[in-house]
Amino acid sequence: MQVGLLLVLATMLAGCSWRDPRRSPPRRLAASAAQVQRLEVTAYCPCGSCCGWERNWWGRPVYSYGPQKGQRKQIGLTASGTRARLGTIAADTRIYPFGTVMYVPGYGYGVVEDRGGAIRGQKIDLFFRTHQQALEWGRQHKDIRIWLP
Numbered sequence: 431m432q433v434g435l436l437l438v439l440a441t442m443l444a445g446c447s448w449r450d451p452r453r454s455p456p457r458r459l460a461a462s463a464a465q466v467q468r469l470e471v472t473a474y475c476p477c478g479s480c481c482g483w484e485r486n487w488w489g490r491p492v493y494s495y496g497p498q499k500g501q502r503k504q505i506g507l508t509a510s511g512t513r514a515r516l517g518t519i520a521a522d523t524r525i526y527p528f529g530t531v532m533y534v535p536g537y538g539y540g541v542v543e544d545r546g547g548a549i550r551g552q553k554i555d556l557f558f559r560t561h562q563q564a565l566e567w568g569r570q571h572k573d574i575r576i577w578l579p
């Protein structure tokens with residue numbers, strides 16, 4: 431009986447951590463409201479080379495370049511303050527503001543929650559958990575369905 435309970439708990443926990451937010455839209459979306467644009471799609475992960483940080487003498491993560499060079503950097507937090515996860519997209523927020531929903535063929539649903547120094551114009555960056563997965567995505571051009579907030 432205890433084994434059964436453990437199994438139920440394990441299944442519930444696994445259900446939580448393995449749920450991939452890219453499989454379903456993050457909010458109700460009207461198909462008619464989507465616009466389709468061909469964008470250049472690259473990929474990133476939380477690592478220092480993707481996100482521009484390094485460890486200082488004390489082993490603390492700091493910005494490795496740019497105006498905040500040397501200042502403390504919170505790893506894994508997006509520019510909008512959310513925790514980066516599968517489905518997090520970095521975009522040029524002058525065109526695609528935070529909260530814009532996108533459907534990227536081969537990736538799934540995502541939400542613009544981040545920005546990047548090199549992400550300007552018709553270009554987006556998809557979050558992956560590992561650098562290897564980001565490398566495997568590489569650079570692709572895709573027809574993206576876009577729902578502005």
Ligand SMILES: [Zn+2]
Pocket residue numbers: 474475476477478479480481560561564
């Ligand atoms: Zn990386």
